[in-house]
Amino acid sequence: MYRLYYSPGLASLAPHFVLKEIGVAHELMLVDRSLGQHKTADYLALNPNGRIPTFTDGTFVLFESAAICLHLADRHPEARLIAGLGTDARSHQYQWLTFLTNTLQADLWQFFRPEFYVEPERQGAFKTVMGGHVARHLEVIDRHLEGRDWLAGDGPSVADFYLFMLGRWSRHIARPTRTFPRLLRLMERLGERRSILEAFAIERISAPYY
Ligand SMILES: N[C@@H](CCC(=O)N[C@@H](CS)C(=O)NCC(=O)O)C(=O)O
Incomplete structure (x- = not known):
């Protein structure tokens, strides 16, 4: 099991x-x-x-x-939830998933845990800087989504579900996910799926989700 x-x-x-x-x-x-x-x-x-x-x-x-x-x-x-082995779509799904984990998630982590990086008096400024980095990453994704329904491939992949999680976390920054129009559409499309709604219900997470 x-x-x-x-x-x-x-x-x-x-x-x-x-x-x-x-x-x-x-x-x-x-x-x-x-x-x-x-x-x-x-x-x-x-x-x-x-x-x-x-x-x-x-x-x-x-x-x-x-x-x-x-x-x-x-x-x-x-x-x-992933394109076929050796296809361009799969490589692009790897690309976006890697970008999400080692760039967007890494900077979100620093935004949420400034105490690991700087002294208390510098944490406010540090969070502002990290929030700016996060916004720039979201902008890259938003631009990429022009004319596309999903990050890569012809249906939602694990990269899109991952993006939904990080998009939700980004609601705490100065320019949250919902301010990026194409990203917002992706969040709305995924946010209606039964899988996501069930997971939120089980984890007792209520709307607004992002
Ligand atoms: N790279 C890891 C990061 C996981 C991670 O940072 N998890 C956080 C919660 S979102 C955690 O466990 N934090 C424990 C702590 O803060 O001590 C992954 O994506 O699985």
């Missing part, structure tokens, strides 16, 4: 959307950050970074949210 170790609204959200989109049986294991459950020896044995999410399937263990999404897409080709 698949297991997703999650915490509401965090980086486990994208794999949760993907599990729902596939419609495969799975167990959700709540990791309560306020109790430090992500730093216990048992959890660190699964994910040495002490970060959420982690995915298991029997003795198989996988961490990194994007890797979990890709794994599920590969395991369930019938859900068509």
Whole structure:
């Protein structure tokens, strides 16, 4: 049985959307950050970074949210959440997913956790700078979406579901996702899907979603 170790609204959200989109049986294991459950020896044995999410399937263990999404897409080709191996569309899906994780998500992380990077008195200014970087990344995506329904390929891929999660997180910056017209259309299109609405309901996340 698949297991997703999650915490509401965090980086486990994208794999949760993907599990729902596939419609495969799975167990959700709540990791309560306020109790430090992500730093216990048992959890660190699964994910040495002490970060959420982690995915298991029997003795198989996988961490990194994007890797979990890709794994599920590969395991369930019938859900068509990734284009065929060796196709241009698949390479572009890799491109966008990588951009999302190592650029947009990385800068969002710094926006949300300035205390890891600068002293308290500089954190306000640091957040403004990081919010600006995030807005520029969203602008790149928004421009790319001109004339396109999805990031790459002819249907929603794991990259789009991942973008939905980060687009939601970006609602806290000065120029949130909803201020980018093409990005907003993508968020609206995805936000109507049953998979996403079910995941939000389970995680007790209510509208507005982004
Ligand atoms: N690159 C990791 C990052 C995961 C991550 O940073 N998760 C956050 C929640 S969104 C977390 O677990 N934070 C734990 C903490 O703040 O100590 C992934 O995408 O899976």
